[in-house]
Ligand SMILES: Nc1nc2c(ncn2[C@@H]2O[C@H](COP(=O)(O)OP(=O)(O)O)[C@@H](O)[C@H]2O)c(=O)[nH]1
């Protein structure tokens with residue numbers, strides 16, 4: 001599926017049309033046609049591997065463009081193969097990548113990309129890493145200031161360090177004494193943050209207690225890409241925005257046993273001025289009303305006795321004392337170093353190896369019929385299984401297939 005397109009030129013970088021490229025001498029580049037557009041992934045090899053750059057040729061206007069690219073980008077690789085799925089995303093299989101980093105999706109017309117195109121009024125594509133199995137939904141934890149969200153999250157992360165990762169938000173509020181930049185928050189200023197929000201870098205953002213807070217897409221993807229379940233500590237407005245977004249989450253609202261207890265905890269923490277304490281307590285009334293009544297949250301927990309609340313949280317999250325549910329998302333067993341091309345038919349993608357290695361290798365099929373999630377975040381539901389190349393014929397599995405080579 002290759003088509004003529006004129007010479008691409010952007011910011012002084014020149015590249016011949018996709019049809020003329022010689023992948024051996026110029027590095028790995030794939031072209032994929034989606035309706036009126038041709039998506040070109042990768043470019044001339046600069047000696048450090050292809051950076052999987054993306055360019056788009058619009059057949060209707062005859063113009064090239066470099067789209068806005070959302071999501072965490074894949075690390076460079078020696079080469080890749082590409083195949084279009086569902087007319088809205090391109091499956092990219094990286095060569096010589098670690099097993100849990102070889103399967104990626106470049107969304108070109110998914111619901112998230114369509115939304116972002118409207119907001120940003122430009123060509124948009126989004127990267128999303130593919131993971132085996134259903135993975136686990138990110139967890140949103142909300143509740144009024146001082147209710148104990150941070151305390152509960154710390155306990156969870158200490159007990160299950162390999163399972164959970166914290167989504168580090170951005171905020172314009174000043175750091176507290178023990179808070180570290182990049183660990184508790186990315187501390188930033190209003191102008192920078194507003195610019196980043198306009199550029200589509202944030203999954204959600206809200207004005208809370210007089211400061212701007214927000215979850216960047218990168219913050220969530222950094223956690224999910226490390227194979228951990230993402231925890232977001234965000235306010236009720238943020239929880240509402242996330243629920244309305246395409247990120248599929250589990251949401252939990254934490255209540256205090258009483259308003260008086262909340263006030264006591266907030267004052268005992270001693271991190272806010274009296275004025276800030278008053279503001280947080282005033283806001284707590286509305287937050288509690290919204291949190292409890294709107295059906296916004298999947299679960300509501302009362303944090304009276306800390307240990308009891310923590311055990312209830314663990315039950316909701318499906319944890320028991322001895323299990324650390326990490327590593328559920330690895331793609332172990334998939335050999336990414338020697339494949340040559342992909343063939344797709346009926347939502348199954350066959351990974352072809354070069355003929356020399358075929359005799360000693362097992363073939364793998366990626367079943368993409370039950371994909372879930374996607375940008376922003378990972379694409380879950382990928383199933384991988386091996387087939388014996390000597391007992392199955394390619395045609396038998398896939399019928400008359402189309403093939404896209406690197
Ligand atoms: N919407 C949104 N709220 C956030 C985010 N990060 C933190 N918050 C919320 O902002 C509020 C104030 O947070 P913070 O200043 O750390 O105070 P604390 O909750 O009293 O520790 C809390 O309700 C947090 O859940 C974010 O990225 N987005």
Ligand SMILES: Nc1ncnc2c1ncn2[C@@H]1O[C@H](COP(=O)(O)OP(=O)(O)O)[C@@H](O)[C@H]1O
Pocket residue numbers: 143144145146147148149150151152265266268269303304305306307
């Ligand atoms: N169940 C509880 N009982 C008594 N104090 C608590 C409880 N949970 C948390 N705290 C205390 O309340 C204060 C506020 O908790 P924190 O986790 O900072 O709240 P949040 O993150 O929701 O603002 C902290 O000093 C914490 O030690």
